[in-house]
Amino acid sequence: MGSPAVRFEGVTLEYGARRIWSDLSLDVPPGAFVAILGPNGSGKTSLLRAILGLVIPSSGRILVQGRSPHRGDPDIGYVPQHSSFDADLPFRGRDLVQLGVDGHRWGIGWPDPTRKARVDRAVASVDADAYADAPIGRLSGGEQQRLRIAQALVGDPRILLCDEPLANLDLRYQQTITALIAGWRERTGGTVLFVTHDVNPVLGVVDQVLFVVNGRWAAGKPDEVLTSERMSALYGSHVDVVRVHGRIVVVGESTESGFNIEEPHHVPVPLEPH
Amino acid sequence: MDQLVALLGYEFVQNAIAAGTVIAIVSGVVSRFVVARNMSFAVHALGELGFTGAAGFILLRLSPVLGLLAGTAVTAVFIGALGVRARGRDVVVGVVMAFGLGLGVLFITLYKGYANQAFAILFGTITGVSRADVVLLLAIGLVTLVSLAAIYRPLTFATVDPEVAEARGVPVGALAVAFLLIMAAAVAEAIQVVGVLLILTLLITPGAAAECLTPRPGLAIIYSVAIALFCILGGILLSLITNAPVSVFVTSLSFGCYLLARFVVGPRRRDIRATSRPAESSAGTTVAEAH
Numbered sequence: 169m170g171s172p173a174v175r176f177e178g179v180t181l182e183y184g185a186r187r188i189w190s191d192l193s194l195d196v197p198p199g200a201f202v203a204i205l206g207p208n209g210s211g212k213t214s215l216l217r218a219i220l221g222l223v224i225p226s227s228g229r230i231l232v233q234g235r236s237p238h239r240g241d242p243d244i245g246y247v248p249q250h251s252s253f254d255a256d257l258p259f260r261g262r263d264l265v266q267l268g269v270d271g272h273r274w275g276i277g278w279p280d281p282t283r284k285a286r287v288d289r290a291v292a293s294v295d296a297d298a299y300a301d302a303p304i305g306r307l308s309g310g311e312q313q314r315l316r317i318a319q320a321l322v323g324d325p326r327i328l329l330c331d332e333p334l335a336n337l338d339l340r341y342q343q344t345i346t347a348l349i350a351g352w353r354e355r356t357g358g359t360v361l362f363v364t365h366d367v368n369p370v371l372g373v374v375d376q377v378l379f380v381v382n383g384r385w386a387a388g389k390p391d392e393v394l395t396s397e398r399m400s401a402l403y404g405s406h407v408d409v410v411r412v413h414g415r416i417v418v419v420g421e422s423t424e425s426g427f428n429i430e431e432p433h434h435v436p437v438p439l440e441p442h
Numbered sequence: 443m444d445q446l447v448a449l450l451g452y453e454f455v456q457n458a459i460a461a462g463t464v465i466a467i468v469s470g471v472v473s474r475f476v477v478a479r480n481m482s483f484a485v486h487a488l489g490e491l492g493f494t495g496a497a498g499f500i501l502l503r504l505s506p507v508l509g510l511l512a513g514t515a516v517t518a519v520f521i522g523a524l525g526v527r528a529r530g531r532d533v534v535v536g537v538v539m540a541f542g543l544g545l546g547v548l549f550i551t552l553y554k555g556y557a558n559q560a561f562a563i564l565f566g567t568i569t570g571v572s573r574a575d576v577v578l579l580l581a582i583g584l585v586t587l588v589s590l591a592a593i594y595r596p597l598t599f600a601t602v603d604p605e606v607a608e609a610r611g612v613p614v615g616a617l618a619v620a621f622l623l624i625m626a627a628a629v630a631e632a633i634q635v636v637g638v639l640l641i642l643t644l645l646i647t648p649g650a651a652a653e654c655l656t657p658r659p660g661l662a663i664i665y666s667v668a669i670a671l672f673c674i675l676g677g678i679l680l681s682l683i684t685n686a687p688v689s690v691f692v693t694s695l696s697f698g699c700y701l702l703a704r705f706v707v708g709p710r711r712r713d714i715r716a717t718s719r720p721a722e723s724s725a726g727t728t729v730a731e732a733h
Binding site: 220238239240241244246248249251254256258260263267274276302303319320 | 593599603
């Protein structure tokens, strides 16, 4: 077994006086699929930004493939939280993917057949050929998300960081996007760190979860972490973890608003049989 | 027609056409980024404070063109230093612009009897540029275009997709300041044609019209340059024929181009694309996608 893809050694992160999380120690082995869970504002995005070298921990250290995080690490692919594009922006899906190849380089970047071939392959690998030439701002959220994944993967990273890639997507697209990312991991042996507010869409492919609440955290296999005992300890009050129809729901006493970790953006829709 | 050919023999006409061509290329390219980065208000402020700079330089008996450039460059540095993030940028621009215009008023009051020059800066002087001005404008234009070419890819990345650009190591903040300086040079150039008050007609309209015509970023820049060339050269010629000011024609032509692109040519092109595009969302699926 090689060195971990990402390693946290007693990492504490603070914004000013506010402590986001403290003393996080965790090894993410190469090829793992880790879901990072927790309520809004619990610092899930900050965790990804720390791996990208965009925020510096106040104590402890992070190692990415044995080295300190550094901005622009070509071994990391990044799918940011959903942000929309201006509908009239003259920019196509394939232009977005192309930024993943050489957008960070200086100069104009004249047309180049090798680059075009790479972009074509990345677009095809997410089945986005049909709309890769349309203006990106006029595509649906799911179509844009596919192209964002192609953009993150076109540079052949070893580690893929995804920030809420399933937010604002319907159930079908949640499955499609999950399958795309899981498929990439299968093919390449890459590592996936996947921030999500709902573990259920990825339950079938996840082998570790990291749950962050109010600066405390718990990590391990989903079955070990997502239990009433662990969750109650984490939240510091009584919490029930309920399994219904193969879905996991974490429900707390109704004393605090927004306590339910599901915080669904969408009303859960029963799966239609395929 | 003979009259037109005769006009082209005059040196001031040749100067105006040469300067106009350089300025059109710079404005066309820069306006694409101004539109994509949503920086209309910053362009406006750079123009007004270019006026302050020119007024100050005239007071000191220095070149008004360099004064424009000094005014816009100092403004760009101030806006960049005080805030380059998208949020709150307009506020910073407003704060800097108000103070700078105040200075401009002071310079006008201090200098006795230059109403003509002030009018020229406010409304454009393209038919009055000298050979030396043309060379200066060409030099500024070349520096602007070369700088923009050097940062083209990362600036595009930072404009369209700032989160990922930052993660990929693109210096998003430094590029914002660099682009402000490029805008400062472009504004100082474009003021020669249409003046401070009408600056948006060259630094917004061509880029805005071009994005109605194509989804390809490179092609959009080419269209934008073509529109700017058409407006400036057309404006100069119409002005020569009619004796009305150049800016009147440049603003009318560019507005016409915008309307045509937005409501006639653009929609037609989009329809063609829409019908040739097999929409994925119509593939008989379960749930309508929520945006």
